[in-house]
Amino acid sequence: MSVATLLDRAKSQGVMIATAESCTGGMVAAALTDIPGSSAVVDRGFVTYTNDAKQQMLGVQAETLDAYGAVSEKVAQQMAHGALRNSNAQLTVSITGIAGPGGSEFKPEGRVCFGLAAKGQKTITETVEFGALGRDKVRLAARDHALDLLSRGLSSIA
Template sequence: MDPARVLDLCRKAGLTVATAESCTGGMVGAALTDIAGSSDVFERGFITYSNAAKRELLGVTQASLDAFGAVSEEVAREMAEGALKHSTANLAVSITGIAGPGGSEHKPEGRVCFGVAGNGPTLTETVEFGALGRAEVRRAAMNHALALLGARAAA
């Protein structure tokens, strides 16, 4: 979804947004803030690439990281909910995944987990983008996160 459309939907719903990004490294926040006037919707972004950052900035538990790994719906849920808790936003999206190159049999390149918290129950999902290459996986993840924000704002 077009970032300007996401911002418009959030404005209409009276929502402010926080992002919690790992494999996209701030791309969702950048896409939103590329739009002039986005400051009335975009509250803050957390780039939590390391597990330590996920724990320290978002409150992701070590137990979840140990049990499920950073690329999991459980961690995506904790990231999204942590972004709400550690901001004044009322809508948050999280992204954690394997952009590549590489991956493993259990967590292949192109697997990305998302969380959306606020304005309803927390949703998590995993998308298998496939081995598109690092740049394309990151771009696809950013676009999917924007679509999730837009859908939640429109709900």
């Protein structure tokens, strides 16, 4: 589904969207707000690149970061919940990952964790292994996956 179609569907459903982004640095919010009229749907975006920002802006728990690391479904879940709690949105998507270069044997380059939260719905988290495609391609793939998640989220709250 195109971004314009996603925004049209959200508008027709009366759904506001917020994003919580780490490795994509606001690329999802930018893709959404590139479309004229997006202010009817996009409430805000949180770019929380550091652990401190994740904690301060989204309420991610230090214990969660210590236990699982920033690149984890648990952190993605807390980011999505924080965006929902700290916005006027009914639907949020979160992204945290390792775009590269680098990574480790436990958290390789190209691993990205996502969260999708909607008021009154069970939160969805998932991890996608995009592989070592290079920083730009991992970030673009993560952006596109997050937009797809938002589309799926709209279908679940329709």
